[in-house]
Amino acid sequence: MNSSAETRHAATLEEHLKRENPLLLEPLAEFRKLDRVARGLGLLAPDDSFTRRVPWWPVISLLGTFSAGKSTFINGYLGLELQRTGNQAVDDRFTVICYGEEEEPRTLPGSALDADPRFPFYRISGDIDEVAAGEGRRINTYLQLRACNSEAVRGKILLDSPGFDADSQRTATLRITDRIIDLSDLVLVFFDARHPEPGSMRDTLQHLVAGTIARDDASKFVFVLNQIDAAAAEDNPEDLVGAWQRALASAGLTAGHFLRIYDEQAAAPIADETLATRFKAKKDEDMAEIHRRIRAVEVDRTYRVVELLQSAAETLRGVGGAQDLREYRRQWRSRTLLYDGLALVPVVLALLAGLFWANDGTRSLLSTLFSGTIMGWILVVGVAAVAVAAHLSLREFAAKGIAKKIPPAWQQPFRLDMRRAFNKGKPWWRSMLLANPPGWNPLARRRVNKVVANRETMVQRLNDRFTMPSG
Template sequence: MADKTVSKHLTNLERQFAATDPVLQKTAKIFQELDEIEFELGLIDNDETTARKTSWWPIISTLGGYSPAKSDFVNRYLGVQLHTARHKFTVLQYTPQANTATLPGTALDADHRLPFYQISRQIDLVTSGEGSKLNSYLELVTVNSGKLKNKLLIDTPVLNPAAENLVSGLLRKYVIGISDLVLVFNDLFEADADLIKDTLAEIVAHQDANKFIFVIDHSEITIDALKSQEIAASWQRRLAELGIHTGQFIVLSQSGDTSLFDQRFNNINNDRSYRILGTLENSIRAIDDTIFPEVEEALTTWKDRCNASTLIVLGFVVMLMLFAEIAVGILELLLDPLIGPAIVAVLIGVLTPLHIIVSRVHAKFLIKHLHKRRKQLNLSEDLAGLFEKSLSFWRILMPITDPVGKNKKNRKKLNALIEQSKDLVQALNDQFSHSQQPEYRSQYDAYSYVDQEESN
């Protein structure tokens, strides 16, 4: 088999992080080793990479109710006056150009470097045909603000009972999952309980990830430090009743002090690194925990159906032989030392290709089933590809239901990759415990290679 070609996306990432972040550079190399295993298993094509499962940008997102608190804060903090669509999920990206540009949602769906890559597939799963209406839900806005350098901000739409549907719920859940930091404005909890039920459940589910800042907006008045602590404590008690027990609380006042936000925003590169390493480990474990079991179940079903079909045909042949015995006495021919083996050989010669043909027919139905399961499980890996690689000639004839590649050799490789990813998490932890941390060029745009590569 031909060796896997290193994805251009991974090559760019390795080159970029070689100068800015050695941990992420090594992470890209582990993704490359994972790609080679998945390519051999038929799970990805030669030009694909598992590194596209998550965005490599540091991501901040906002959640809020129907008041203008969220949009007002974004405009003040970025130092711009944006007029984005309040009913859309808006990705804000830095640009050195003075003019703001708004791009359609399809730009996000088609670009693997940005969040919402291929999100239209997931949208179609919850509401068929709605994926083609992506521009009604998403937009990409470029902003000339130094606060956005090296990071993305996803501004979620206001909670509007008239606009909420399955798609907006899916996108809000997706944003919370991929974000490194989420600003939750207090007016969110003033909305109708049924309206925020799903969002609240996602916050509770992710609260231990240390990604939430609960922003209490009192920007119309001046509040001293003691009063801010009292307000934050009051909200902390209120959210505890909703099941939220962790998270940072920041009270906005007329003073406009954003130092606490700056501290968290400046640390977001590290949050991004932990998220990517988490995605890497989950991707490695998914092969044993999800992919192999799904394909093995399909192979077992396929084998059972094939054997049942062949037994039906064999039963029909036996019935014909019984009728032949009654009519002409074929049993004597079967016992003949020359004619008997010849008849058996003919039967085997007919039944074997028939069994193979029947197997191929049943395989087509299960391939369609695996395509559906891939979408339902939101996997980038091609389950049907591994299934088809497991349909070799001898596997069709022999009682083998294990997917090809499910062996000690690959398990050893996967365990080694998991250990390497854990070592990188430890290396990331060590950056906080050492007295002198490595310096990173924060002013360097981690995705400047996008323009460089596209222009080449």
């Protein structure tokens, strides 16, 4: 992709936001300011942008075990039979669901997502290759895109995942799941009430509960016990719910949103009318809460984009950005000086010995060096060239050692390429004695600081739209 393509992408996104959410036009402009700083540092490639790392419309994800009823819930929410359902694993791919104008749903391959920056899986093939070499070429085995004519999904994206215990390509699947969690405004984690015991929930408990309870955005997780009508056949239905909640508590989750639902059309009749009424009332209440949370994501997304802007700015000037780059440069200087000392000091001492003492009793090398003769100048230039060449080789060797320690881009905040940024400062013509990396100058610092300072103003404008803070 070249700069003109990047310009077209930015213009398309701007037009989209003008129609869908004009309040995000200001954050878009601020992100483009951060782009200039990140490209100057080498954290972003010339054809890359922060705007490609921010989903500009709400994302609702459904994760969990394979039989937990995620697809059934999606079909009910959309009002059409889009996703295949069943008690066994019926789909082993992540499905991105968005609005389409055609009456008949359309299914497109994963490459349609990988190559389109408007979707949250843009260039996900590269992330997959990082953990499973060569798997990125098989993107269509991991992802698919479905468009449907349902007003319920207009202006938002639904993400349906394969069950954790139904997928054989675990490493790549977990990588995609992590990407989903980071991008989502709402994460519905489904469990099967027919199998609430910890054994069948182990993978989900570990990755979606234990791994998320400490997140700053943990409030976006909602834990749903589906097919709760199965408990009606139990002598004490609350025992089943209690087992589920104990399993969550064992993973460290003691507070949060815990909802219980079932599909009335697929549920077996409950003979006890009192029990049936109680189950339905609870189901209706919790379904209403899920729908309320889904409706709220449009407002939440707007605030989240502003928070992501703040986070991106803080990253550029702190951990994951200039602060880490300064530390890597400090380590590089120290290591190079150490190598210089270990390698060059013995050579210099040997050279000095030869300068002061000539073996044959004739003129010493020291006299030759300072004699002003052609031979003297040749010796001076030769010694200097050897020393410089040795220093540059050791400097490059030290830089490679430091670069290997730097985590890859997929492990960095916003997938910023710290290795690229570090390597930008290692060419021989750039002094390693400078503390700041190339591109981190007073102008760049002012740009980042101004974006941080503008955050409160943007939040206040959002508040003016959605609230009346002045009464």
